[in-house]
Amino acid sequence: MITNILSVSDCTDQTSLSDFSPSDKPWDIHASERDQVRNLYLESGHPYARRISDCSQWLDFALTSTDSDEVAFKLQSSKFCRVRHCPVCQWRRSLKWRAKFFQVLPQIREVYPTARFIFLTLTVKNCELADLRSQITIMNKAWQRMVQRKNFPALGWVRSLEVTKSKDSSAHPHFHSLLMVPADYFLDGYLKQSDWTNLWQSALRINYTPIVDVRTVKPKLGVEGDGIAAAVCETLKYSVKPDDLVSSADWLLGLTKQLHKTRAVAVGGVLKQYLADLEKEPDDLIHVDESSQSGEEQGRLRFDWRYKKKQYTT
Numbered sequence: 001m002i003t004n005i006l007s008v009s010d011c012t013d014q015t016s017l018s019d020f021s022p023s024d025k026p027w028d029i030h031a032s033e034r035d036q037v038r039n040l041y042l043e044s045g046h047p048y049a050r051r052i053s054d055c056s057q058w059l060d061f062a063l064t065s066t067d068s069d070e071v072a073f074k075l076q077s078s079k080f081c082r083v084r085h086c087p088v089c090q091w092r093r094s095l096k097w098r099a100k101f102f103q104v105l106p107q108i109r110e111v112y113p114t115a116r117f118i119f120l121t122l123t124v125k126n127c128e129l130a131d132l133r134s135q136i137t138i139m140n141k142a143w144q145r146m147v148q149r150k151n152f153p154a155l156g157w158v159r160s161l162e163v164t165k166s167k168d169s170s171a172h173p174h175f176h177s178l179l180m181v182p183a184d185y186f187l188d189g190y191l192k193q194s195d196w197t198n199l200w201q202s203a204l205r206i207n208y209t210p211i212v213d214v215r216t217v218k219p220k221l222g223v224e225g226d227g228i229a230a231a232v233c234e235t236l237k238y239s240v241k242p243d244d245l246v247s248s249a250d251w252l253l254g255l256t257k258q259l260h261k262t263r264a265v266a267v268g269g270v271l272k273q274y275l276a277d278l279e280k281e282p283d284d285l286i287h288v289d290e291s292s293q294s295g296e297e298q299g300r301l302r303f304d305w306r307y308k309k310k311q312y313t314t
């Protein structure tokens, strides 16, 4: 991550990555979660334990100077396991997806200057973990039916699946989606929350009322600090909370089996041509911050993961 933190001279006495670059603190947090997930796989004799053991054990950063004589850290190399539920890899994946979205947003705005975004969350009743896979199949089919309905207003959409663990250990699958709608949607064809609920219920072909939440993203799309950033971050985040991943070996193994080869993110409508890459595993989990400027390289610094300290240090 690029981060402007210290002057070059400050970098001599530090040893930990988070001291050098406080905004890289998430590395320590996610690597620590990664070890917990690895240990749960290990306890269960699952082959993912071995793969995760090699994940992000070292990080090689380029140090570049900025205009204000500060140092920016930019990851240059590491090795990632790409296990779906590895907390480091799912974090990198979500950063990559977000970067991709913000990279193409100006092009989308150029072609659709008056379009607006709405953020829609669609849920179903909780299910047993053992039934999660079939529940997700039902939700995917319902989504397909919904987007084909005449009154579905979006020109394009991005949708992600999140599964949380309920207190009674049942699974709570739900979709977060960002819909791009034409400007006149708010004048003609506008759907209230109750209309969305009816639409989702009828697409699901169920006889209970599902919980649906819809919010309009504030205008001035793409401006930093704008609602679109929060909606994109919420849509393109991890599919399982790290706290839930590490809650128990049974839950982790059940989830691993149930979510195997299910799609985390889907894109449709006119956004497909800009964002189809989001549906694939990103090739590159290293450069997730393409938009940032790069200054002159001042050197390299390598950090190794210290299992006991739960820190990356030099």
Ligand SMILES: [Zn+2]
Pocket: 052, 055, 056, 080, 081, 082, 083, 086, 087, 088, 089
């Ligand atoms: Zn990993």
